[in-house]
Amino acid sequence: MITFTDENGNQVEFDIIEETRINGVNYILVTDKVEDEEAEAYILKDVSSDEDEDAVYEMVEDESEIDYIGKVFAESMEDVEIIK
Numbered sequence: 001m002i003t004f005t006d007e008n009g010n011q012v013e014f015d016i017i018e019e020t021r022i023n024g025v026n027y028i029l030v031t032d033k034v035e036d037e038e039a040e041a042y043i044l045k046d047v048s049s050d051e052d053e054d055a056v057y058e059m060v061e062d063e064s065e066i067d068y069i070g071k072v073f074a075e076s077m078e079d080v081e082i083i084k
Helices: 063-076
Strands: 002-005 011-022 025-031 041-046 057-059
Antiparallel strands (some): 011 025
């Protein structure tokens, strides 16, 4: 489980489903409802700098990046179907 603080200062907890590193960038696939078969998942990208004390992630919003990273996650997780 990982805890995020959103732009409003609210803390949100997510379960990490999978992680990968592509072209030197770390990505994680997270959800807030692990037991739900129809759960929504989010792809987050590590945008931390060397000066950051904690890891800094942001949601991937670029459609082509979502498609590419989503395919990587789908291939690594045979029992999971990723739908946009």
